[in-house]
Amino acid sequence: MNAVDESARRESTAVGTAYLEVRGLKAAYGDINVLHGIDFSVAEGQIAVILGANGAGKTTTLRALCAMVSTEGSIKLDGEELAGHSTADIVRRGVAHVPQGRGTFPELSVEENLLAGAFVRADNEVRADIERWYETFGVLGERRTQAAGSLSGGEQQMLAIARALMLRPSLLLLDEPSLGLAPMITRTLFEQLSAVNAAAGTTMLVVEQNAILALGAADVAYVLEAGAVALSGPASALADDDGVRRAYLGY
Amino acid sequence: MPVLASVLGVFDITLDKLGDGELWLAQFFRGLSDGATYASVALALVMIYKSTGFINFAQGSLALLGVYLAYVFSVEQGLPVAVAVVCAMAASAAVAMFVERVLIRPFPPNHALPLVIVTLGLLLIIDSAVGIVWGFRTRSLPSMFPSGAPIEWGIAQLTWRTIGNLGTVFAVVGLLYLLLARTKTGLAFRAVSSNLESARLVGIRVGPTLGFGWALAAAIGTLGGALVVPDLLLEPSIMLRVLIFSLAAAALGGLDSLVGAVVGGLAVGLARNLLVTFLDLSELALATAVAVILVVLLVRPTGLFGSARVERV
Ligand SMILES: Nc1ncnc2c1ncn2[C@@H]1O[C@H](COP(=O)(O)OP(=O)(O)OP(=O)(O)O)[C@@H](O)[C@H]1O
Numbered sequence: 001m002n003a004v005d006e007s008a009r010r011e012s013t014a015v016g017t018a019y020l021e022v023r024g025l026k027a028a029y030g031d032i033n034v035l036h037g038i039d040f041s042v043a044e045g046q047i048a049v050i051l052g053a054n055g056a057g058k059t060t061t062l063r064a065l066c067a068m069v070s071t072e073g074s075i076k077l078d079g080e081e082l083a084g085h086s087t088a089d090i091v092r093r094g095v096a097h098v099p100q101g102r103g104t105f106p107e108l109s110v111e112e113n114l115l116a117g118a119f120v121r122a123d124n125e126v127r128a129d130i131e132r133w134y135e136t137f138g139v140l141g142e143r144r145t146q147a148a149g150s151l152s153g154g155e156q157q158m159l160a161i162a163r164a165l166m167l168r169p170s171l172l173l174l175d176e177p178s179l180g181l182a183p184m185i186t187r188t189l190f191e192q193l194s195a196v197n198a199a200a201g202t203t204m205l206v207v208e209q210n211a212i213l214a215l216g217a218a219d220v221a222y223v224l225e226a227g228a229v230a231l232s233g234p235a236s237a238l239a240d241d242d243g244v245r246r247a248y249l250g251y
Numbered sequence: 252m253p254v255l256a257s258v259l260g261v262f263d264i265t266l267d268k269l270g271d272g273e274l275w276l277a278q279f280f281r282g283l284s285d286g287a288t289y290a291s292v293a294l295a296l297v298m299i300y301k302s303t304g305f306i307n308f309a310q311g312s313l314a315l316l317g318v319y320l321a322y323v324f325s326v327e328q329g330l331p332v333a334v335a336v337v338c339a340m341a342a343s344a345a346v347a348m349f350v351e352r353v354l355i356r357p358f359p360p361n362h363a364l365p366l367v368i369v370t371l372g373l374l375l376i377i378d379s380a381v382g383i384v385w386g387f388r389t390r391s392l393p394s395m396f397p398s399g400a401p402i403e404w405g406i407a408q409l410t411w412r413t414i415g416n417l418g419t420v421f422a423v424v425g426l427l428y429l430l431l432a433r434t435k436t437g438l439a440f441r442a443v444s445s446n447l448e449s450a451r452l453v454g455i456r457v458g459p460t461l462g463f464g465w466a467l468a469a470a471i472g473t474l475g476g477a478l479v480v481p482d483l484l485l486e487p488s489i490m491l492r493v494l495i496f497s498l499a500a501a502a503l504g505g506l507d508s509l510v511g512a513v514v515g516g517l518a519v520g521l522a523r524n525l526l527v528t529f530l531d532l533s534e535l536a537l538a539t540a541v542a543v544i545l546v547v548l549l550v551r552p553t554g555l556f557g558s559a560r561v562e563r564v
């Protein structure tokens with residue numbers, strides 16, 4: 001574990017200052033504390049993955065970053081404090097979030113979902129971006145006028161991701177993007193996310209159950225256990241860690 | 252079967268009434284006119300239902316307040332009626348925004364029960380406040396439309412008021428449709444009603460969006476009230492009756508459908524006038540409206556045009 005921590009530090013100093021810097025993050029639902037002061041950081045342009053058992057607090061961590069749950073602690077994005085701002089303001093700073101499960105507007109058409117994703121944008125390239133994601137996610141283009149609720153679960157998941165990308169986010173939070181997707185599609189999706197990351201330099205924080213795939217795509221990884229960071233390090237180092245392999249990779 | 256005979260006797264069906272074509276036509280026109288007024292208040296109910304998933308029982312009371320303001324602006328201050336109604340619409344919109352901000356927004360928007368209780372309380376408060384301020388004496392509010400009828404067949408008259416009521420409600424539904432389907436505000440409104448959490452996550456400010464919905468609904472309700480009241484007399488309980496017919500209209504139309512509100516309103520207006528005339532049911536008119544609500548909820552909860560909410564399975 002020490003070795004892993006050590007190399008994580010080296011890795012993050014090598015890449016430069018952190019783009020997302022979280023210190024002492026606590027979160028609670030009512031009076032139930034779920035996160036007990038976690039620290040993590042993601043460098044600009046990196047992909048970070050959060051692993052952890054069910055109920056470890058992964059979803060809560062992403063929700064805390066968007067002010068969707070009551071939090072304490074510091075969340076710095078590109079040096080600016082996000083804590084204390086409303087979700088709407090955080091989105092305007094370029095943070096997009098694909099929530100776990102139902103992330104679309106079921107009564108709205110596919111195209112309106114994408115337009116809603118660009119709600120805070122004022123530029124005139126929204127149309128072009130919609131066409132771009134239609135090309136990337138072929139099924140969405142075929143179903144542009146159809147109500148999102150009538151898409152299959154996997155198609156809705158793609159729509160939720162495309163919807164988030166319509167923000168042209170600088171930080172993309174993805175909560176189990178592979179949920180309900182066929183293995184082949186999941187692999188393609190991760191390739192597409194890596195491509196977006198490479199092309200636009202979008203920093204990404206991904207919660208994922210498919211640890212092999214996620215560690216393959218990610219630069220750094222954090223393992224959450226009962227609301228605390230149990231392990232962290234470069235994705236490649238964690239993939240080789242025996243404890244992680246037994247608990248999350250199953251070999 | 253003396254019981255059956257006396258029950259039927261209450262209805263007093265007379266054949267010569269049923270055969271009277273002019274009477275049918277006259278009641279048809281009146282039904283359309285009443286129906287248009289129910290439809291406009293129903294549109295206000297639908298706007299709130301669409302965005303929040305609950306029925307604003309105070310909708311009629313906000314309209315009541317609006318109509319009294321229209322009375323003040325026109326009869327007391329001497330403004331032309333149409334101008335007075337527009338001012339009253341703006342004023343009731345402002346009141347509704349304030350109410351939404353202070354009494355509604357503190358509650359979580361997806362929990363209907365506290366909101367239903369708040370709006371019921373609001374209904375009582377506004378209705379009695381109006382009674383305290385303006386008293387219970389009846390007053391009359393002039394219509395926005397000229398009197399007289401351009402088309403007449405004996406006792407059947409297609410009056411300017413009927414034409415005006417129908418024209419107004421079609422214009423309102425058309426404008427609402429354009430607003431919802433074609434503008435960014437409309438997109439925000441529909442996104443909030445579709446998925447509150449994702450609406451937040453795309454940066455929509457949910458509170459102000461719902462506040463806007465309340466303002467718009469109150470303005471439409473006030474306009475509906477200004478269509479109804481000239482046919483009746485203005486007194487503090489008037490909108491309660493209208494609210495029940497409008498609820499029946501909205502339920503029949505499907506609660507979340509604008510077109511449904513209009514079709515439902517016209518259907519309830521027609522049914523009411525025909526029942527009252529041909530079955531002599533005037534004492535039971537309100538009960539018929541409640542019966543419509545119950546039957547729709549039992550037989551077809553989504554109404555004629557409502558959408559069953561689509562959920563991912
Ligand atoms: N809305 C809520 N109200 C109360 N407690 C909650 C709520 N949401 C989550 N929790 C609790 O917070 C803890 C962490 O939940 P969270 O959803 O963050 O877990 P997770 O790591 O995302 O799990 P999973 O892998 O199942 O998605 C759980 O114990 C859960 O019971």
Ligand SMILES: [Mg+2]
Nearest residue numbers: 058059060100
């Ligand atoms: Mg989760």
